Amino acid sequence: EPEVTQTPSHQVTQMGQEVILRCVPISNHLYFYWYRQILGQKVEFLVSFYNNEISEKSEIFDDQFSVERPDGSNFTLKIRSTKLEDSAMYFCASTRGREDRELFFGEGSRLTVL
């Protein structure tokens, strides 16, 4: 069964460092998303991406964040200068159509900022 894959599964970084989280969405999917979940809190929307541009972003997705689809398969989330409060699980997700019944999630990348 096709799946969304994410790397790394866990990254530890120092405050102020840049981090890139990578995702490979399901191959025939067209809509891509990043969500995050701080430990013990709700899953929060960060950004959606379609046709090589951002469709919508939340108030969390400030200038420190960026997304890119550098080639036909990868979808990356970059945090330019990490803060302690960026520590969270980051989930990539994808759908083929915008109104699909199911949002397919990757296994997540746990980011720990020290």
Next chain:
Amino acid sequence: GQNIDQPTEMTATEGAIVQINCTYQTSGFNGLFWYQQHAGEAPTFLSYNVLDGLEEKGRFSSFLSRSKGYSYLLLKELQMKDSASYLCAVRQRGSARQLTFGSGTQLTVLP
């Protein structure tokens, strides 16, 4: 904006039935979803309702009343592996963000 409420915690016994409620307020409602999330793992899709009524899928059923802004997830014949967080999520018409999640209900199944 959107508001989604669900109980923080529930406990039930193996073999029993449990109902997890969710109320929501949103403009342009375009679907309600239930996801299961085990600790440290990704959410996995359980059910989807966009019209009023009951959707059944094995041991899991989900109900929706759009006029009341209310849904429930019903789990039958509870098993220990059903211990997890159950997330209610809403999709809003015209929004590209897909889903807005509630805080989740942590279900503990006791032997």
